[in-house]
Amino acid sequence: MELIIGNKCYSSWSLRAWLLLRHFCIPFEERRIMLYTDSSRDELLELSPTGMVPVLKDRGVTVWDSLAIMDYLEDIRDDHSIWPVERVARAHARSISAEMHSGFATLREKLPMNCKAEGRAVEWDDAVSADIARIQQIWTNARKKHVEDGPWLFGAFSAADAMFAPVVLRFASYRVQVSKPVADYMAHVMSDAHIREWILDGQAETEVIETSEVGG
Numbered sequence: 001m002e003l004i005i006g007n008k009c010y011s012s013w014s015l016r017a018w019l020l021l022r023h024f025c026i027p028f029e030e031r032r033i034m035l036y037t038d039s040s041r042d043e044l045l046e047l048s049p050t051g052m053v054p055v056l057k058d059r060g061v062t063v064w065d066s067l068a069i070m071d072y073l074e075d076i077r078d079d080h081s082i083w084p085v086e087r088v089a090r091a092h093a094r095s096i097s098a099e100m101h102s103g104f105a106t107l108r109e110k111l112p113m114n115c116k117a118e119g120r121a122v123e124w125d126d127a128v129s130a131d132i133a134r135i136q137q138i139w140t141n142a143r144k145k146h147v148e149d150g151p152w153l154f155g156a157f158s159a160a161d162a163m164f165a166p167v168v169l170r171f172a173s174y175r176v177q178v179s180k181p182v183a184d185y186m187a188h189v190m191s192d193a194h195i196r197e198w199i200l201d202g203q204a205e206t207e208v209i210e211t212s213e214v215g216g
Contacts, residue, residue, distance in 0.1 A: 115202030
């Protein structure tokens with residue numbers, strides 16, 4: 001199995017697929033293609049019809065898009081544990097993950113993921129504030145229902161946590177003010193060994209994507 005990803009410093013969609021594979025101890029080869037270079041688009045189009053990351057290749061199968069990769073991994077695992085096992089929790093996790101996948105465009109634009117941006121001051125408008133409020137509501141509701149089951153959104157780690165992990169990094173980088181339950185969840189995510197590994201790898205990269213460099 002091979003996972004093609006972009007810059008670890010900036011590529012939030014790459015992090016989602018990578019984190020899921022690491023947390024579930026699924027062996028894979030990592031191939032990193034630095035984005036927004038003269039050759040990156042052509043390289044990616046040879047690997048995926050969208051020319052975007054992440055891309056998963058497994059035994060002759062090519063899967064692109066983070067959410068599709070999550071569902072593919074669910075299909076091939078005997079224990080089907082990528083999503084929460086219990087029916088109601090599974091439906092909830094899939095719903096909020098789909099909401100993340102299709103929404104929050106303003107937040108993603110104004111507060112880009114950047115592993116080197118710790119503590120940067122950024123001003124944002126009401127649309128970003130609305131996205132922040134909704135995400136806090138999502139996390140708080142999930143944690144309230146599953147606080148006795150473990151420290152992740154649905155107790156045990158699931159695809160939902162992978163889907164929202166880049167947002168945790170964004171909130172931490174730009175010092176977004178959050179509630180106590182959200183801060184506790186973020187602290188758990190930020191202390192995760194795989195997240196720490198990703199951040200350190202991203203900080204070690206020398207490439208710069210100017211559009212993802214905001215604040216000061």
